[in-house]
Amino acid sequence: MADAKVIPFDDDRSRSGAGRRRGALPGSRGQGPAVSGPAPVSALPGGQVPEGAAEAAEAAPEGGAEGSGSGWDRRIAGGLAFLRRRLTGDYDVDEFGYDKELTDQVLMSMLRPLADTYFRVEVKGIENIPSDGGALIVANHSGTLPLDGLMLQVAVHDNHPAERHLRLLAADLVFMLPVVNELARKAGHTLACAEDAERLLQRGEVVGVMPEGFKGIGKPFGERYKLQRFGRGGFVSTALRAGVPIVPCSIVGAEEIYPMIGNSKTLARILGVPYFPITPTFPWLGPLGALPLPTKWTIQFGEPIPTDGYPPEAAEDPMLMFNLTDQVREQIQHTLYKLLVQRRSVFF
DSSP, X not given: OOOOOOOOOOHHHHHHHHHHHHTSOTTSTTOSOOSSSOOOOOOOTTSOOOTTHHHHHHTOOOOXXXXXXXXXXXXXXXXXXXXXXXXXXXXXXXXXXXXXXXXXXIXXXXXXXXXXXXXXXXXXXXXXXXXXXXXXXXXXXXXXXXXXXXXXXXXXXXXXXXXXXXXXXXXXXXXXXXXXXXXHHHTXXXXXXXXXXXXXXXTTOEEEEOTTTHHHHTOOGGGTTOOOOOTTOXXXXXXXXXXXXXXXXXXXXXXXXXXXXXXXXXXHHHHTSSOOEEOSXXXXXXXXXXXOOOOOOEEEEOOXXXXXXXXXXXXXXXXXXXXXHHHHHHHHHHHHHHHHHHOOOSOO
């Protein structure tokens, strides 16, 4: 969907033109020489402007204060245009509910300070994500709450030269929660099923998956940075069918934002959630205990594993899927250990 165009008002140029008209000779229709300064360029017969006249006009200086004001004018006009499109329904969403404009202008703007200032996310190996075409990013999952997926989405968009958007595959629970369900859809997330993932990959999207699921995000603090089982390798089968590369991704820093020292299974069963975390601050400090610790994050994208060289029937080969799944898992685990050795501190 095309962005609204904002037409700036060049007050300086208008006043300058007015001055020339006041000083013009009678009968010149405003095109004569001014009282002071060189004569302006007149149009040739037939309405043509001499070569270089347009460039000279564009090079005319603008007032500093008014130029600054015009920047705010553009922002205000852009914001009003955005609100108008929201109110009138004049915006597009794709078949999965993804709202690109809302994601870029609102959701990313809300998440960016968390990534840049609070967690100070450092991104490495972004060049391993292709500039176009489909790709499947496979990452470790941790942190009690799934903030790592959101930070991964910001990291891909803000650091990739092509500003690619990451379409995350989320668990069923995400789409059962009120408000969260709607926001997840609009941010480009979709149900973690092979059919949706394959359709996105074949459309040339970058898709993200965290195969550990709740086993990874809800593991106790004592097992931090130890990868859980990656399931049956369904993500490998999807990548093989779509013929897209698999990009392993290792995230360090998320494990410590909510150190999970206990799990109330009774409360989890009552609330219908996979686990109910107990941390040094939650639930003891109430809502304040839900504030994550400001750890220093590193996200590294590894060398892509190509899949386009395999025949179509390879997606049904259980041994091949097992080997590729193990290769991806080992690469992520090895990179996690390497990043942990290089890390100076949890917070710096």
